[in-house]
Amino acid sequence: MHSKDPLVVWEDLKAVHRARGFATFLSLKRKFLTMKKEKGQKMSAWIGEVKSQVFEMEEAGLTVPDLDIILALTMGLPSSYDSLIINFDDTPSSDLTLDHVTTRLLAEETRQLTRVIPTPQTTIPTNAKDLLHNVTLSVNKTSLPVEQITCWFCDEKGHYKENCEKRKAWLELKKGNAMMVEDVDYVY
Incomplete structure (x- = not known):
């Protein structure tokens, strides 16, 4: 390196060390299309792993369309996501964007974890x-942190139904109303 310009040095290093060639393209593409989400891996980590592979492919000179990214994301999922993938098959192609798919994948993970x-x-x-x-x-x-728990009574996060203050107040009110009904004399 003879230049004192960091941009020129960086471009020279990139040209020397960047993987190129048909075999490299095939290897990167094969790795991309055969990736699998690990058991226990968070969906955000899975999406990040796929996007990291996309970045590596683009740095090697490959163009990766969003449709290929969607394909890699969904092909690598376990069978518990099959119903969501079938839903994607029915989604109009104009609505089937990478943002839409990643949002739905994250939502499905949350649904499965709280099921x-x-x-x-x-x-x-x-x-x-x-x-x-x-x-x-x-x-x-114990499978989820308390802050991720959603109360089945008030739909607020951070507690279970049996610890819900709103539910306790409602039960007390209901109990009080039941006693009032028992005290009423019915005249016919």
Whole structure:
């Protein structure tokens, strides 16, 4: 390097060290299209990994259209995302943007993480209230940080339904109204 201009030095280094050639393009493209989301990997990390690979491909001189990025993002997902991918198939192509897909993937991850799954020990209850109670009890409450928990009663984050102050106040009000109804003398 003989130039004192950092931009010229950088361009010279880039020209010397940049991977080029048909074999390099094939290798990068193959890696890109066969990427898989790791089990337990956050969706944001998965999207970042795919975009990092896109950056590497573009630095090598390849053009990567958004449709290819969407394809790589969705091909590497586990089967739990199949219903979302089917939904993408029905989305008009004008609406199927990279931003739309990444937003939906992040939302689907949140939905899957907060989904209630009954344990195998849960017995079939006699009524729907018992079912809801059993399903609620079967949730692994340590799987999410408290700030990500959404109350089923008030829809606010940070607490469970049984700790909801609004629910406690509502139950007290309901209990008070029930007592008032019992005290009324009915005249026919």
